[in-house]
Amino acid sequence: MFTRRQALLGAAAAAMLAAMPPLAAAANEAEVAALPREKVTLVAPPFVHAHEQVATSGPKVVEFTMPIVEKKVVIDDEGTEFQAMTFNGSMPGPMMVVHEGDYVELTLINLETNSMPHNIDFHAATGALGGGALTLINPGEQVKLRFKATRTGTFVYHCAPEGAMIPWHVVSGMSGTIMVLPRDGLKNEKGEPVRYDQAFYIGENDFYVPRDEDGNFKTYESHGDSYADTLEVMKGLIPTHVVFNGAKGALTGDNAMKLKVGETVLIVHSQANRDTRPHLIGGHGDYVWEEGKFANPPAKDLETWFIRGGSAGAALYTFLQPGVYAYVNHNLIEAVELGATAHFLVEGEWDDDLMKQVEAPGPIPVN
């Protein structure tokens, strides 16, 4: 019979466990420990934390901290309330930037006030379901994951707990992007350096909000309350909202992105769940890494580029004309009716050579 003296673990098992090296004790642990460390404070999209485009030093350990925040947000101009799940409080989660060969060290915190287990799957990482198998934490827990950034490009990260929870958490807002830059920076198809003046991160969200019998969007007291109805809408595969950065109008009006003629922008666009096709109305993609992977030469002069669901792409463009530019998902129904529109406000001098209204509108002449 099992007695209290043998309770918990047998002595042999306990001794064996004590003798085991901790998981992180890899062969190169001393080398990693010797690397310089940098602590980065993340910023909310569409902005990107300050970073070097060309690394001025060797590899380092880059430390990030992200709390997971479950919260109710408004996702459109009709006041539709949505039970969101977020990395760092924003939809999408913040963009992280490191260089190839750096180590990403993330402290992921599941706030005590949250109701569900969460984790993180980095498409940029190798093994353990992108880190998902090593990062599943409950409310009130935190975990620290380190992975080596071995491939360059823009890569989605997202929450991936178990089963039906995975798509639900993702379409509730739990995705973001990490950009791994080549140590010597971005290059065009000829291997010549290309640089940007500013980087913006646009995360596209597809939301599936249930409606009541009258066709009005329903609101719920909690995430759990919304789950069953939301799952039914999700299974129909037709989103009720397709928006940039968590809400219709999140990147328009006061929040429109501001630039000047002659400035070069890097637009990183992610979609963690569904295909999309960004288009800059009146502009182009000078260099576009459609798949977002910098080891491949960029495509040039694109009108519209394709972002596969579950990936992030990057487009580089130098604004040549001032004005208001709409940046849309060129499924125009999704852009106009469902919300997938952002604006760039560009100031500067107009270039008549590129475009001129030769004759103002007027009556059709009669001969």
Place this chain on the structure above:
Amino acid sequence: MHLHLYEAAVGAAAALALPAAIIGISGEPRGPSLHEVRPTVAIVETVLDYPLPGEFLAGGTPAAAPVENRAVPAFHVMKQQVSLADYGLCVADGACDPADAAPTGADVPVTGVSFLDAEAYARWYSKARGQTWRLPSAVEAAAAAAERFGGESFSAAADDAANPSVRWLRRYREEAAVKRPADPEPKPRGHYGPNTRGIEDFGGNVWEWTSTCYARTTLAADGSIESVTDNCGVHVLEGRHRAYMSNFVRDGKSGGCAVGTPPENLGFRLVRDEDSMIARARNWLRGAFRSAMADTV
């Protein structure tokens, strides 16, 4: 997991004093919408070896669930799972949300119910009966399930602390090996028969919610518990094997199962604490028993 059960001497004595309680069809007051009294089974005080639920870490790596020797005070448990029809009475009273279960004329257990639904039913049923009914804790479910208790089917311990994939691959193979064809159709109550305690259908295709929260426990080098983080947004279900599900989940296939095929259906049965007078007598007996045993241990 081998389960070693024995009745405490006091439990057996108390049970002998209350033969009717073994069958458990006691004359309880009727609730307003309850047409018949649901049979219960009295579970006498039990001591059992019980694999603790949740996840365990030792030295930063996953460890096997420790087995504790636990005394479970006596309680009454429903002989059968709560039926779809009984649950429907609560829905008709406006106290429960409809279950995600296909309507049927057959006497099947309610399925497609979340932890929150089960709690709502317990509140309604308690009020209707003028008694305190609740979900069993996981250890009470183990005591009631007796030889049918599944608990943890496979070890969650790290096989190689330096290589977590060894455990993942082992678990995958173990789970694949026990995969059986899904049989989600709820069977009429009694289909899976009684266990040695006369409790029906435990370990069938309806997993049962418990009141026990999921927890992650950190073990010290000597195997003692260093810290516990409870997550009461997730509760333990017992059945053929143990499962952990978010409180609002009604569909077992949502995942969250530790091992094996995901639960086919989520349902529940309720328990009730023993009447206070009997409990007092039992406690007195237990105290006397313990002091008598203290010299011999």
